Amino acid sequence: MRRREGGSSLSELSEEWATSARVSTASPAPVARPCPPRLALASNDRRQKGDRLSRDVWDKVREFRAADEARAQGLYPYFRAFERNDGPEAVVDGRQVIMFGSNNYLGLTTHPKVREAASDAIRSLGTSMTGSRFVNGTTQLHHDLEERLADFYGREAALVFTTGYQVNLAVCSALLRDGDVALIDRGVHASTYDGVRLAMAHGARMVRFGHNSAESLDMHLSRLEEGDEGALVIIDGVFSAEGEIAKLDELLSIVRQHGARIMVDDAHGLGMVGPAGKGTAHHHGLGAEVDLIGGTFSKSLASVGGYLVGERAVIDYIRHHAASFMFAASGAPSTVAAAMAALEVMQEEGWRVDSLRENADYMIRELVSLGFEVGPTQTAIVPIYIRDDARTLAVWRELFEEHAIYTNPFVSFSVSPGHSLIRTSYMATHERAHLDRGLEALAIVGKKYGLI
Ligand SMILES: Cc1ncc(COP(=O)(O)O)c(C=O)c1O
Numbered sequence: 001m002r003r004r005e006g007g008s009s010l011s012e013l014s015e016e017w018a019t020s021a022r023v024s025t026a027s028p029a030p031v032a033r034p035c036p037p038r039l040a041l042a043s044n045d046r047r048q049k050g051d052r053l054s055r056d057v058w059d060k061v062r063e064f065r066a067a068d069e070a071r072a073q074g075l076y077p078y079f080r081a082f083e084r085n086d087g088p089e090a091v092v093d094g095r096q097v098i099m100f101g102s103n104n105y106l107g108l109t110t111h112p113k114v115r116e117a118a119s120d121a122i123r124s125l126g127t128s129m130t131g132s133r134f135v136n137g138t139t140q141l142h143h144d145l146e147e148r149l150a151d152f153y154g155r156e157a158a159l160v161f162t163t164g165y166q167v168n169l170a171v172c173s174a175l176l177r178d179g180d181v182a183l184i185d186r187g188v189h190a191s192t193y194d195g196v197r198l199a200m201a202h203g204a205r206m207v208r209f210g211h212n213s214a215e216s217l218d219m220h221l222s223r224l225e226e227g228d229e230g231a232l233v234i235i236d237g238v239f240s241a242e243g244e245i246a247k248l249d250e251l252l253s254i255v256r257q258h259g260a261r262i263m264v265d266d267a268h269g270l271g272m273v274g275p276a277g278k279g280t281a282h283h284h285g286l287g288a289e290v291d292l293i294g295g296t297f298s299k300s301l302a303s304v305g306g307y308l309v310g311e312r313a314v315i316d317y318i319r320h321h322a323a324s325f326m327f328a329a330s331g332a333p334s335t336v337a338a339a340m341a342a343l344e345v346m347q348e349e350g351w352r353v354d355s356l357r358e359n360a361d362y363m364i365r366e367l368v369s370l371g372f373e374v375g376p377t378q379t380a381i382v383p384i385y386i387r388d389d390a391r392t393l394a395v396w397r398e399l400f401e402e403h404a405i406y407t408n409p410f411v412s413f414s415v416s417p418g419h420s421l422i423r424t425s426y427m428a429t430h431e432r433a434h435l436d437r438g439l440e441a442l443a444i445v446g447k448k449y450g451l452i
Contacts, residue, residue: 075393077400077409086110088430090406097406098434100424105380106271106352107429108302108342117341118303118334125333133160133319137330145340149307152343153278154287156312159319162331164267164296164306165191170322171263171292171308172196172234178203180230183220183260185246187211188236192265196234205229214250221258231260237269237280237293241410241423243381245273249284263292271300272379277346277353297331297339300346305331305339352428356380359426359435366439371452383410383421384442386451392420395449403441 070076083091086109090099108114121141129137142160149158161167172195176182182196186208196206210216217233224231233255235246248264255262266279274282277300281290292314297305308315319325346352360380367374373385386392389411396409399422408423415421426435446452 070393075390075397077393077396088427088434092406095400095404097400097404098438099406100426100438101406101408102425102427103268103299104302105300105356105425105427106277106302106342106346107427108300108345108352111302111342111345113345114302114338114341117337121333121337127334128332129330131329132325132327133330134326139330139333139336141333141336141340142330145307145336145343148340148343149309152347153293153309155293155309157315158307158309159315159325160331160336161306161308161325162328163304164265164294164298165194166324166328167294167296167306167308168192168195168234168265169198169324170195170318171294172204172232173198173202173323174318174321175199175232175314176202176204176230179228180204180232181207181224183207183209183217183231183233185209185211185235187239187242188234189240189265189267192234192236212244212247212251214247214254217251218254218257221254221260225258231258233260233262235262235264237264237266238272238379238381240268240381241415241421242375242383243268243377243379243425244375245269245283245378246280248280248286248290252284252286252289261291263294264290265294267294267296268299268379268381270295271346271353272356272381276350297335297342301339301342303338303342304335355428356426359428359430362432363424363426363435363439366435367442370439370443370446372442372446373451380426382424382426384424384446384451385419385421386449387418387420389417389420391449392422395422395445395451398445398448399441403445405438405441 067076080092083094085092085099085102087104087107088099090097090102125139125141129139131137133142145160146158149160150156161170168189168191172182172192176196176199180199182199182204184192184196184206196204200206207220209220221231233251235248235251237246237248238244239246246264252262264280266281269279269283271277273280278287279293279295281287281293292308292310294308295306297303297307308318357380360382363382364374364377367382367384374382375385377383386395392409392411396407399405399407409420410423411420443452
């Protein structure tokens, strides 16, 4: 990473975070960016203070000014306190807003059955297992949910994790080492990048292929054939900023031609795409073909936690080799019970998946007809591309403060510079009136800022 003298301004910081935390390729124009390990931040020349060599790792902290600058300009959008965030309307910083920025896609966080399951688990098992799955943190609920997930996906086995982030750390760190290569779509989530960095510490290599490009994957896999490295391809099923569905059918056929393995991180796919919300693999009719499917409970399943499904032997290997699984406290019984109840409700109340799709289709159609650039989204994640950090934050503020519409600004902390966007996302429980009020506000703000 290029060293920057004289502290980190908002734009400098944006660049730094984009390279070190997540290297995304907001569609439709992926930008190749280097992804050096975080250690680059602590290079020796950074420590040179005048004639002295500074050993103080706090130096970077003192140079960090971006957040304060944004706060001073009233443009800081993060860590807002929600008093309520349980449906299509929310209360944040005392303001009632229409929620266009939640991952509660199916609206299940307040479903009576889900609430009841969580409360019952607290009443019978307490608030935490205070230990890891491995030794003293597994309950029958964890086993039951694993069985249900395996059934739901029609796979041999499942493993329940404390977060979805840990799933990706676990897969990469357990399965990849010296002599292996992780081939990742360059737009995957930060957790996969971190997982691959762990694998790199064991001697594995990282190769990033072009976003959603079977051609690029084919080229990189072909290059490997000169050696004898093992290859695991990792993609997101639905890309979290862009709302785009992975071209799994094309990618899988390349994976098979080269004898590699593939994992799909379907954090945003579950509940969102595929028959009955089964996700990206089923959307492509490939539910039985993908080697591993990972995901989270923190979106459609209205809880916290993660899961992995696949072949029993592979799941068992990960269970006994992944530090992020073995040495972290297990998901609390209430979170496991809530996820299990939400999975049941999702299957019982099929209208939720249908309604989510209808809302998504409506918003995509209306935003495009207003003239917004929304990229190739096919889901209830609908980005509005602005492509400039400062303007994105200003649009975000205006939507929030003047029109009581809550969205998520993605500036270059989380997407590549030049790809800033307002991420809007919808729920099964949004009514047409919510959507139309939001569209009205977006039209006003879009005109004011020259977006339409
Ligand atoms: C694609 C993707 N993978 C993994 C995760 C991590 O999931 P969790 O929030 O359960 O840690 C997220 C969460 O934002 C995500 O979007």
